[in-house]
Amino acid sequence: MASKSAQDSAKLPFYTIVLLREQEIAEQLRSAFQQRYLPEHLFYWLPSSVQAWVELCRSTEYKNASRALEVLNLAAPELARRLSHIRTLCGLGCGEGSKDRVLLEQFGDGGNRLNYVAADFSQPLLELAADQVNGIAHSSLGCKLDIFDDGHLAATVGAAESFDGAVLFSVLGNTLGAFDVKKLPRRLRIHMRNQDRFLFDGEIFSERTLGGYDNPTNRRFAWGPLTGVGITEEDGKLEFSTAPAGDGLFAVTKHFTATRDLRVNLGNRTMEICVGEKLRMSSSIKYVNREALRSAVEDAGFRIESDWQSRDGNFILACAAPG
Numbered sequence: 001m002a003s004k005s006a007q008d009s010a011k012l013p014f015y016t017i018v019l020l021r022e023q024e025i026a027e028q029l030r031s032a033f034q035q036r037y038l039p040e041h042l043f044y045w046l047p048s049s050v051q052a053w054v055e056l057c058r059s060t061e062y063k064n065a066s067r068a069l070e071v072l073n074l075a076a077p078e079l080a081r082r083l084s085h086i087r088t089l090c091g092l093g094c095g096e097g098s099k100d101r102v103l104l105e106q107f108g109d110g111g112n113r114l115n116y117v118a119a120d121f122s123q124p125l126l127e128l129a130a131d132q133v134n135g136i137a138h139s140s141l142g143c144k145l146d147i148f149d150d151g152h153l154a155a156t157v158g159a160a161e162s163f164d165g166a167v168l169f170s171v172l173g174n175t176l177g178a179f180d181v182k183k184l185p186r187r188l189r190i191h192m193r194n195q196d197r198f199l200f201d202g203e204i205f206s207e208r209t210l211g212g213y214d215n216p217t218n219r220r221f222a223w224g225p226l227t228g229v230g231i232t233e234e235d236g237k238l239e240f241s242t243a244p245a246g247d248g249l250f251a252v253t254k255h256f257t258a259t260r261d262l263r264v265n266l267g268n269r270t271m272e273i274c275v276g277e278k279l280r281m282s283s284s285i286k287y288v289n290r291e292a293l294r295s296a297v298e299d300a301g302f303r304i305e306s307d308w309q310s311r312d313g314n315f316i317l318a319c320a321a322p323g
């Protein structure tokens with residue numbers, strides 16, 4: 001018989017639908033370095049990035065995660081009461097699953113354990129999410145996807161709707177902006193049925209926003225894709241700035257500037273980055289106020305049923321029905 005500690009560490013089998021292959025992502029990484037632009041999803045792929053992200057999620061300095069959890073903990077009991085018809089939670093861009101776990105625990109508390117569909121682009125994060133919900137979800141299934149691909153989104157929604165009953169789709173941790181707040185709600189809406197719900201959150205921009213990025217744990221995360229290919233702090237500098245992004249949105253942008261000539265190894269290819277060259281990186285979208293976040297979703301054909309805010313008023317969570 002297995003020892004107690006072996007039993008504790010035993011993981012249940014976790015089935016994943018692979019819509020996006022590792023080989024395609026490796027190719028995207030090479031082409032991103034070639035084009036001198038690192039998109040959002042590549043910040044969650046290499047082991048250095050995954051580890052840095054998990055540390056960031058657990059860090060008290062990272063206001064985004066702590067405020068997202070604060071608002072979720074506030075809202076979850078009411079959501080579980082009001083949405084007792086929900087049978088499946090589908091976390092789009094679920095990361096390591098800590099936010100979805102709050103919902104699964106609360107819904108399960110009343111005996112209504114939900115099926116869980118963990119959807120993300122990162123295989124290691126999907127595995128961590130499956131571990132998080134072990135014993136809390138009725139069943140769990142992974143979907144490895146690129147959310148920008150219409151076919152992948154349709155297949156993921158289809159997987160969630162293949163369980164009996166209504167689905168709660170979540171996009172949490174200020175992730176809606178990364179998935180294109182002007183497009184994702186509309187793309188999701190066309191697949192949703194009347195009984196399904198959409199739970200999303202967002203950070204309100206303030207003069208303190210930029211300061212929230214300037215801590216060692218966050219810098220380690222921002223360096224992740226560079227560290228992963230051997231670029232270190234001796235090779236250049238990473239800078240953050242903010243800029244209005246139109247329609248009530250603000251962007252926190254970041255870029256790397258090489259301070260010496262670099263030769264980067266990317267699998268079987270080598271790439272030169274000259275001193276002074278810039279690598280632009282995906283930005284994090286914030287909202288000018290609560291209305292800007294709400295209206296982005298309402299404009300896509302949703303009716304907001306309720307919203308909640310963090311104690312400092314700078315983080316909003318909202319639940320919407322197809323309207």
Ligand SMILES: C[S@@+](CC[C@H](N)C(=O)[O-])C[C@H]1O[C@@H](n2cnc3c(N)ncnc32)[C@H](O)[C@@H]1O
Nearest residue numbers: 041044093094095120121122145146147172173
């Ligand atoms: C800001 S994190 C939030 C994670 C999680 N929702 C949370 O709050 O902890 C964004 C997540 O979206 C995923 N992601 C980024 N781009 C993606 C894409 N194109 N397709 C699917 N997932 C993506 C990342 O892997 C990451 O887990």
